[in-house]
Amino acid sequence: MARDARGGRPAGSRPRVQVAALVVAGIFLLIGVLGYIPGVTTDYGELTFAGHHSEAKLLGVFQVSILHNAVHLLFGLAGLVLARTVGGARVFLAGGGATYLALWLYGLAIEAVDAESGANILPINEADNWLHLALGFGMLALGLLLSNSAGTGGRLDNPADRH
Template sequence: MARDARGGRSTGHRPRVQAAALILAGAFLLIGVLGFIPGITTDYGELRFAGHHSEARLLGLFQVSILHNAVHLLFGLVGLVLARSVGGARLFLAGGGAVYLALWLYGLGIEAIDEEAGANILPINAADNWLHLALGFGMLALGLLLSNRAGTGGRLDTPIDRP
């Protein structure tokens, strides 16, 4: 039988923070793939590599580009790798939440300044902004609140406790 980090037997179930990270990583992979499928992505002929000129929309709502889809795929792969440990899962969720909040601010800034500006390398519309806000707070909350006994929320250890 497998042993956990403290030398005890593993119960065979995955901590909730790891499960949440795996689910979200899988969702990002799925979204990245769906962004390349005509029909699911409307105006597929208008899909561009990068920039705000890409008029393709995932599910007819979220503006996407090849770069945008590739970032979703990469983010999902990173999430799968990090979800292998509790600390990595927390990092993916909390760090990813912070990244999505930064993207939300970026989207607001682009809208406020000029959508035609050279800084607008990602096609972001109002639907994307709302999604980034929800993902940011949701992932941050999951990363900080789940599995309080592991990672930074657990007991202090001594070097002898470490594997």
């Protein structure tokens, strides 16, 4: 089997972290598109641009808006771009995971304070909160645990060692 120039993995194969980032990015793209399809998104006529007043629900469960769907699409596109490198894939997965954990905390805070307040700019329901928690931990784990031996180079760079 042919190896790449560094003698590592087989030529043409990708590290697991990049494959995981591509899969996750693809899922976000799919979810973003499905959010705009009547039938897949129930109460499609109630889809608003932004805010918590949107009554549209993806798969009849997850509250969405036009902006929410657009964010899924942009997040998926960013993931496709970042997955081109091992470091980018890690940033997408770990950073995205951290972002989704923050979004989970935001959802909990909004529910605890006042779901009808002006601070509730996203259509988030309880199902969204649980999904954000799972996505956060899942993406963070993928970004931090996959391909530990690939991609970042050798030892950490020390500026004092440069000549």
